[in-house]
Amino acid sequence: MPDTTATWRTVDDDVVRGQQRLIFVRERDHHVLTTLRVYADGVVIWQWTSSDFDGLRAAFDDGTLTLAPPEDSEIIVSGTAAGPASLESWLAPEQVIADLADEVDRLNDRPDSSGRCRDALIAYAAEPSRSNLEIVRERYHAVPEHQRIYMLGDMDRNDVPVRILLAEPGETIPARRPDRTLTVTPRAREQALEYFRRRERGVAESRERDTADGPETAIAVPLQVGGHVYPQGWPDPPGLEVLQIDYPAPVVHGGREYPTVMHAYWALSTDDADWRDRIAAAVRGFDARVTAEKAPRRDNWPAVRLGVMAALLRDKFDRHPAMARRLQETGDARLIYTDGGPRYWSSRGTNWLGRLLELVRSELAGR
Template sequence: MPDSTPTWRKADDDIVHGRQRLIFVRDGSWQLTALAYFADGQVTWQYGPPSDLAGLRQALADGTLALAPPDGTVVHVPGAGRFTMTADGAPWTAPMVLGDIADEVDGLNQRPDSSRRAYDAFRAYADDPSEERLETARSAYLAVPRHRRIYMLGDMDHNDVPARILLAGIGEEIPARRPGTTLTVTAEAKDGALDYFLRITPAVSAWERRHTADGPDTPTAAAVVIGGHVHPQGWPDPPGLDVLQNDYPASVVHRGREYRTVTHAYWALSTGDPAWHDRIADADRGFDAVEVAFAAPRRDGWAAARLAVMGTLLRDKCRRHPLIAATLLSTGDARVLYSDTGSCYWTRDGREGSNWMGRLLEVVRSELAAGRGGILS
């Protein structure tokens, strides 16, 4: 079955990250479609209402969805035509895919997946080899999708053999690491398996300390969306995260000239013509400033300089308006997704968006945090 790929959806003012993979759906006839699942547990597919993992399990059980329709079935592929299904002996089963998806949802939430939970359970059993902890380890091991168990320990020299030795009875024969071979579980083998987990525990702990010494690799807070709101009747009170929009009425100053908003300043500075500059700066609203600026000539080298200009203006905005700076800091380490400019360069409203505005806000937020902590003056 093809690997999953990233996806996302908007939920209120947030972005919910997810993954998607191909699946077959039956709605009178069979069709190849995308199965999407998200960090909040929502699962979606064509022709069906939003569901969850339990709903996906039921849809696979009742034939609404299939990993492979019956041999000889004509399948429609939107935009590509039709093909006739032929049996290929693919080893994928519904429990395998459901297990994979549950693990991926764990990953989207930066929490341990089934393999890591089983791994930790065996390490806990090695520290205190009680029957209760062994049963906990057994349950955790059986919860790992079968095709992923050999990778559970992250050790391809041993696969999951040490775990299976501990779960087996003395005298029992179990598959060995080499295909087609077996080993007989002895008391010595069990002692060796226990020693394996005792030896790797400090090594793994040391690696984890080194790996996270510089902080988490991914944000711990949910992504936040800035922009995408129009307020023709005036800004909300309190404005919340809307204060981080570029057209929010918070003045900035550049080279002694005060501008009503970041939007006014950015677009006024985009032209080298003094008359156009003043017309843009004097516009009533940010929207009007943009409309005027579209007709103005751009200054030479603007495309190469605009990122630095925007960064300078955002820093000035936060420096002059402490409450805005506090609002930005309140987002923690969340990914900032900006969706207000209609430009793929600045925004993240589509897969092609570069989200430079959001990235600059994250940089300014980091500078504010460093200043607050006395790291940078």
Template sequence: MPDTTATWRTVEDDVVRGRQRLIFVRERDHYVLTTLCVYADGVVVWQWKSTDFDGIRAAFDDGTLTLAPPEGAKIIVAGTATGPVSLESWLTPELVICDLADEVDRLNDRPDSSGRCRNALIAYAAEPTQSNLEIVRERYHAVPEHRRIYMLGDMDHNDVPVRILLAEPGETIPARRPEHTLTVTPETRERALEYFRQSERGIAESRERNALDGPETAIATPVHMGGRVYPNGWPEPPGLEVLQVDYPAPVVHDGQEYPTVMHAYWALSTDDAAWRDRIAGVERGLDARVLAEEAPRRDDWSAFRLGVMAALLRDKFNRHPAMAQQLRETGDARLLYSDWGSRYWSSDGANWLGRLMELVRSELAAR
């Protein structure tokens, strides 16, 4: 988007992508022009403040953030200028918040409000029912008003085909240019429907050309795993629970056997032999993790822990064919692993456990 630029921050050694835009922040008797950043995980940051969407809405409501300071207010643009300036903004706080929500969708490779509206339009063109039209109406009005003209990516037609479909027969559609104003008729509605049918055909052809190497994203529904504790023993049959790193499944690393991947991972996190044996000898994987918190950590652990986990997962699924089959049966679904102890491994952060299991699954399939 032309009014935002890319940014990023690190969370437990992982990079979280973001976008930033300008905003005014009230400080005592003046306003400072600063950057407002939104990140893929929904965190919103300005200056030293870190919050979420509820927090930014409250900041607009109480005047901490503003798009245009009051008439005659002192404005500071760091390193550039200071003084009273009269400003007007054609945006509103709610439009900015909607923009930020769209940014979060795009940063997570999800359809934003415009994309969701386009999808609804394609569905309506294929099956022009009243219920589908109401979905189009709802999603069109969810697109920030100042973005609607761009939502189709067509600078010749703008959003006119959408407005034709949402209008009543005989209604006049105001165009961006007066000479393009038109009255809705059955013929104009049919042309608008055909516009979206052709658009879908073009998109399908583009997908076919671009997907010679297979789909860019998983087709199957994401699979959630991990994060479950069974104090009275694992369920029988265990199903997807066998994929958890603390599920009883012996693994071997450098000639030494460990009861689970979790035992091995935390034992290998220390270079103290006595601590390593103690961690490897506890009953459950979760106990190994708790005990390892007291052990001295290897200085270079963060540099190669990812490789250690990858090696342990490969060994687990090579050594236990039934568990490997359970992993393969997840198909091409995105694997989302919940780990209450680390956002580095968990799907609410970098999801490295899920990503490594997808890699091992692919290697098993290739074999």
């Protein structure tokens, strides 16, 4: 794995995860050791520059960024040291860029280049066709070269089983030890195939143990909740619309009744009594949110807003059994809240509303 550490930044109140590593940036006649940060949304940042992967590649090309400054150039480690140094990097810029692209995949919970190659290897081991082998070849060469021995095998074999499969019978390839070679035979290819079959069986057994209490994730097909506007009135009878926080369903908080969860949430976001009354009196939930945008926020609102929303949703479904049944009818589906409001709550960001609805649904089922 590349030598990176976790980092993050906020975008519209959402936390965007990232990874960072050290890099040298050129400043006039010297180079400064700084951090190069990459985020799940593909943004790349160094010092005061925010860019993308194209910008990162251009910065390496023109010398703005470097892994090892030219010999005897002045380098500065801020607050620690300065002076000439002779450094040598075992990586090339393209390898670093490939590593960071893999980081973006992992930050988004997607298979990285090694994961995609492993998937292709398992498919080829199950069906050793020429077309499947070509997919393996393409994906193998997409894995950063310095990562292949760590990611596509084990400590004893490294990536030798993959290279055996990619070679032709009779071809000689380097063995695990650089001073040795091996000749690929049909038997060696079959052993390599069996190696990946055993690995897949081991993974399946491990997955079965890990999921003894049920699936690790919700079902693959999500349900879309929210984001629907009905100027002519809500559907009758309603469907998933009842799960929206602006659906007419009175809730009570602190002894006061509000027309909807949305009214209550935004009213509780301010300590100003007059603003709270105006928000609570809004005709629709949307109007309550728009009104609240002008109101002063409670000082501790970011710290308490998640708990407030959870309490309001619990109250809503406790008070309205038919709506609670509709929520439970969604089973264990992942609930994606598609709303045009704050990204914090919707699928455009961290989908906290969808996640809280799943929590309340589980609590209802547990009763």
